[in-house]
Amino acid sequence: MNLFKYFREEIIKSVEAIVPGLDTSKVTAEPPRETSHGDVATNAAMVLTKAAGMKPRDLAEKIAAALRTHPAVSEVEVAGPGFINLRLADSFWFERLAEVLAAGTAYGESDMGKGCKVNVEYVSANPTGPMHIGHARGAVFGDALASLLVKAGYDVTREYYVNDAGSQVDVLARSAFLRYREALGEEIGEIPEGLYPGEYLKPAGEALAKKYGPALKDKPEAEWLPELRTFAVDAMLDMIKDDLAGLGVRHDVFVSERGLVDAGKVQDSLDYLTGKGLIYEGVLEPPKGKLPDDWEARPQTLFKATEFGDDVDRPLRKSDGSWTYFASDIAYHLDKYRRGFGSMIDVWGADHGGYVKRMQAAVKAVSEGGGDLDVKLCQMVNLLKGGQPYKMSKRAGTFVTLRDLVEAVGKDVVRFIMLTRKNDAHLDFDLDKVLEQSRDNPVFYVQYAHARCHSVMRHAAGMWPDAVGPVPGIDVLARLTDPAELGLIRLLAGWPRQVESAAEAHEPHRVAFYLYDLAAAFHGLWNKGKDETRLRFLIEDDRELSLARLGLLRAVVGVIASGLGIFGVAPVEEMR
RNA sequence: GCAGCCGUAGCUCAGCUGGAUAGAGCGCUGCCCUCCGAAGGCAGAGGUCGUAGGUUCGAAUCCUACCGGUUGCGCCA
Numbered sequence: 038m039n040l041f042k043y044f045r046e047e048i049i050k051s052v053e054a055i056v057p058g059l060d061t062s063k064v065t066a067e068p069p070r071e072t073s074h075g076d077v078a079t080n081a082a083m084v085l086t087k088a089a090g091m092k093p094r095d096l097a098e099k100i101a102a103a104l105r106t107h108p109a110v111s112e113v114e115v116a117g118p119g120f121i122n123l124r125l126a127d128s129f130w131f132e133r134l135a136e137v138l139a140a141g142t143a144y145g146e147s148d149m150g151k152g153c154k155v156n157v158e159y160v161s162a163n164p165t166g167p168m169h170i171g172h173a174r175g176a177v178f179g180d181a182l183a184s185l186l187v188k189a190g191y192d193v194t195r196e197y198y199v200n201d202a203g204s205q206v207d208v209l210a211r212s213a214f215l216r217y218r219e220a221l222g223e224e225i226g227e228i229p230e231g232l233y234p235g236e237y238l239k240p241a242g243e244a245l246a247k248k249y250g251p252a253l254k255d256k257p258e259a260e261w262l263p264e265l266r267t268f269a270v271d272a273m274l275d276m277i278k279d280d281l282a283g284l285g286v287r288h289d290v291f292v293s294e295r296g297l298v299d300a301g302k303v304q305d306s307l308d309y310l311t312g313k314g315l316i317y318e319g320v321l322e323p324p325k326g327k328l329p330d331d332w333e334a335r336p337q338t339l340f341k342a343t344e345f346g347d348d349v350d351r352p353l354r355k356s357d358g359s360w361t362y363f364a365s366d367i368a369y370h371l372d373k374y375r376r377g378f379g380s381m382i383d384v385w386g387a388d389h390g391g392y393v394k395r396m397q398a399a400v401k402a403v404s405e406g407g408g409d410l411d412v413k414l415c416q417m418v419n420l421l422k423g424g425q426p427y428k429m430s431k432r433a434g435t436f437v438t439l440r441d442l443v444e445a446v447g448k449d450v451v452r453f454i455m456l457t458r459k460n461d462a463h464l465d466f467d468l469d470k471v472l473e474q475s476r477d478n479p480v481f482y483v484q485y486a487h488a489r490c491h492s493v494m495r496h497a498a499g500m501w502p503d504a505v506g507p508v509p510g511i512d513v514l515a516r517l518t519d520p521a522e523l524g525l526i527r528l529l530a531g532w533p534r535q536v537e538s539a540a541e542a543h544e545p546h547r548v549a550f551y552l553y554d555l556a557a558a559f560h561g562l563w564n565k566g567k568d569e570t571r572l573r574f575l576i577e578d579d580r581e582l583s584l585a586r587l588g589l590l591r592a593v594v595g596v597i598a599s600g601l602g603i604f605g606v607a608p609v610e611e612m613r
Numbered sequence: 614g615c616a617g618c619c620g621u622a623g624c625u626c627a628g629c630u631g632g633a634u635a636g637a638g639c640g641c642u643g644c645c646c647u648c649c650g651a652a653g654g655c656a657g658a659g660g661u662c663g664u665a666g667g668u669u670c671g672a673a674u675c676c677u678a679c680c681g682g683u684u685g686c687g688c689c690a
Contacts, residue, residue, distance in 0.1 A: 067632090362690065414618075477638050477639055567647090
């Protein structure tokens with residue numbers, strides 16, 4: 038249960054009994070920043086003071102009086118300008134702990150999403166080469182966001198949009214053709230300017246040689262291009278999927294841009310917009326400030342993006358008559374909408390920032406306001422080693438590959454670190470620091486907490502064979518009376534709220550910070566046991582207390598595993 | 614020129630969508646310690662939340678302008 042949601046409802050009930058019919062939408066129930074202010078604080082009296090026609094403190098006193106009768110509330114005080122602070126009974130916290138233990142890693146699951154369909158599109162890298170480090174962040178972010186939304190009760194589809202219709206695919210096909218000739222024994226020399234030089238195309242060339250023999254070698258381009266396009270795209274996509282698998286990232290659906298074009302969906306969506314009078318032939322104003330050298334006014338097919346909040350209208354057709362990217366993107370998002378996704382999330386690189394408004398405008402237009410598109414832009418990752426900018430081997434071209442990165446530090450480290458910043462902030466990724474065993478390496482710190490818990494559990498099993506058997510009941514858990522223990526329980530009980538707020542904000546990084554806090558609280562309790570032996574988890578001559586503390590540890594394990602599960606990071610039981 | 618994002622402690626960043634005395638890690642200073650499992654622990658100093666206005670009971674958070682950084686800016690992908 039999200040206890041803050043629960044108490045918000047309880048508070049509103051109390052208000053209703055005092056002054057019925059108020060608009061309570063602005064009432065909040067939150068953990069106070071200051072722990073001395075109790076467990077739950079509400080602003081109810083302050084936001085309702087006008088509508089209720091009472092002074093904030095007077096209204097607060099009345100609400101407080103009503104809340105004092107609640108069995109889970111041990112103390113109520115009115116403070117400051119009219120805050121109502123609740124302190125909850127220990128028994129309430131023990132119930133929460135029991136709830137964690139009963140749920141295990143499922144703890145934190147929420148029905149907030151009510152099973153609504155959400156489409157999360159991420160990676161969508163062009164199928165023209167291997168994944169590089171620039172793709173990694175978006176991949177991990179999208180994957181974790183999708184998992185987070187699943188946890189929060191949404192029906193999530195993970196999607197990859199394959200840009201296989203643009204001219205870059207022709208370039209790819211020609212590059213593959215060159216490698217094909219190479220595989221047949223021809224000397225190809227330098228890769229000509231304008232083709233992809235990367236060696237990753239060699240296997241594709243060899244596969245082509247195997248499949249066709251010399252049959253294509255002397256044919257004109259028009260005869261082999263379509264076939265090689267498909268072949269090369271498939272080969273690249275296989276490679277990308279492989280790279281992603283190495284990072285533990287997966288997708289449910291791959292949508293082909295060419296497929297949309299061939300099925301006439303681009304034409305359909307533009308017909309639809311034309312029917313609404315949102316497309317016209319016109320001439321755009323030149324951009325202000327520095328003009329591109331070759332700028333000249335020319336009539337274009339334009340979408341009235343300005344009617345939906347964009348800065349200028351946007352072109353749909355190139356001068357050669359083919360669709361712009363934007364045109365097929367409109368078709369693609371209409372397609373998503375028609376597949377039932379009223380809620381769409383696109384994860385893009387920050388360099389596409391200028392594209393957001395027009396895409397949101399298009400979604401509004403095409404869904405008649407029924408669809409919602411949130412675009413999450415992932416900022417650059419600065420790769421460092423020992424604090425200095427770092428370049429890895431360039432065996433695949435001019436970039437650091439994702440594969441190299443995963444090989445260097447492991448998938449779990451890559452995933453966790455990528456999620457320790459909010460998506461629109463720059464991220465430093467230091468190859469040395471992420472492997473450090475210290476408190477300022479969050480991956481280690483969180484993993485270590487989990488492993489330490491397991492260590493104690495293994496130790497306990499040696500003392501009492503049944504120690505880690507059935508979960509202890511509330512009467513046993515009630516032996517946990519130290520403030521540090523109760524503090525840890527409070528933190529655990531806050532997990533459902535964290536999941537919901539992170540999911541609502543589409544911000545998985547909040548989970549990383551929560552896990553770090555939880556790990557810190559656990560390690561803190563551990564350290565207290567160093568000085569005060571009575572606080573150690575296992576007390577040989579007090580089996581019941583030990584069982585209660587083991588229960589607490591198992592709850593910590595459950596919540597950490599639950600959070601790492603969202604991140605796709607394995608919770609380890611031993612550090613190596 | 615326009616648009617997006619960022620600006621919080623010496624450094625790297627949180628700050629729960631408007632709440633109470635703004636937090637963490639690192640670094641710094643001073644004490645203590647060698648552990649069920651390996652990151653040592655405790656305490657302390659350190660902030661006009663970029664600047665200036667505005668909204669209101671209340672602003673780091675919302676609005677406006679400006680400053681600094683960054684990304685992008687008609688057919689590229």
